[in-house]
Amino acid sequence: MTASPSFRLVFAGTPEAAVPSLRALHAAGHDIAAVVTRPDAPQGRKRVLTPSPVAVEAERLGLPVIRAARLDDDATSEIVALDADLGVVVAYGGLVREPLLSAPAHGWINLHFSLLPRWRGAAPVQHALIAGDDELGTAVFRLVRELDAGDVYAQAPVPLPDDATAGEALAVLADAGAEQLAGVVAAIADGSAVAVPQSGEPTPAPKLRLEDGALDWTQPAGRILARWRGVTPEPGAHTTVGGGRVKVLRMERAPGAPGLAPGETASSKRGVLVGTRTDPLLVTRVQPSGRGPMDAADWLRGARDAVRFGA
Structure with missing residues (x-):
């Protein structure tokens, strides 16, 4: 059932997702x-000062925009005055606290990119991929004071390509979650929505730091690849080479490649083979410090000295 246009919303979000x-x-x-x-x-x-993707889309749609780094007293007063039926949050980047939390007649709901209560926090997709989760998904839940702990209106797994990076996975989840969110808002509007408490042991998903992107070549290939997927594109996977930092932009498995010691490299037509605790991995795209992205094979050919990753 399509919700009545008279259902009045406040939408809070920032990134492309x-x-x-x-x-x-x-x-x-x-x-x-x-x-x-x-x-x-x-x-x-x-x-260059650049508006958020959500600000760009809102202005394209002709919607009023409130720019706020956090929902302080001024922002709260402005939003409360709108007299909304429901607040909707999708990756805004700030917390909704009282009295704003209770201001809309139906409270606030949040689209979250995990199967709650697994991966509560700012980086659920990244942590799920790093952990090697077999299943990722989306959830729409009611906002409460505790982080990502409210009752869930809807959640479902979302099929993803086996080699999807966090950025690629988030794009798929954002599209699937938008449809799920619209359905929940319609159900709240017509009075049919039902939310149930979360069940299971919560796991935290805090924002990743730059150092979380460091690749450890002494680990098995599968774990290294999982971390690379989880930190790509943000905060970015990287390794040390000759004391400098090199970003690893593209990487994949290398079936049938000859064995190499952890961090040892060998040239390949398609890139650079790098040894791990188990099978080598193939790095196909890199970005050395102070330079632009480039094919890994070209970078290796131009290196003056022998290249070892993690050294």
Whole structure:
């Protein structure tokens, strides 16, 4: 059942992963009173102030935009004055606290990119891939004071390619989650929505740091590849070579490749073979410090000295 356009929403989101949800709610005919997003941020080498992807989409749709780094007293007063029926959060990047949490008539809901209660926190997709989870998914739940702990309206696994990076997986989950979210909002609007408590042991998914992207070539190939997938593109996978840092932009398995010691490299037509505790992996794209992205094979050919990863 399609919700009545008179159902009044406030939408809070910032990155590209939140854009499909904003589009879905707008297409469903809801009255989106305002879109809350983080302020314009410097991007690129020239540090040009750039609006968030959600801000760009909101302005394209002709929706009012509230830019707020956090939901402080000023932002809270502005949002409360909108008299919304429901607040919707998708990767906004800030916490919704009282009195704002209770301001909308139906409270706030959140689209989360995991199967709750597994991976509560800011980086659920990244942690799921690093851990080698067999199944990823999305959940829509009611916001409460405790982080990602509210009752769940809907959740479902989402099929993903076996080699998907966190960025690629998030794009698929964002599209699937937008449809799920729109369905939950429609159900809340018509009074048919039912939320159930989360069941199981929670696991934390804190924001990743730069050092979380370091690849340890003494680990088995599967674990290294899982970490590479989980930290790509953010915070970015990297290794040390000759004391400098090299970003590993693309990597895959190398079936049938000759054995190499951990960190030892060998040239290949398609890139650089790197030894692990088990089978070698094939690095096909790199970015040395201070340079742009390049084919790993070209980079290895241009190296003056023997290359060893992790040294």
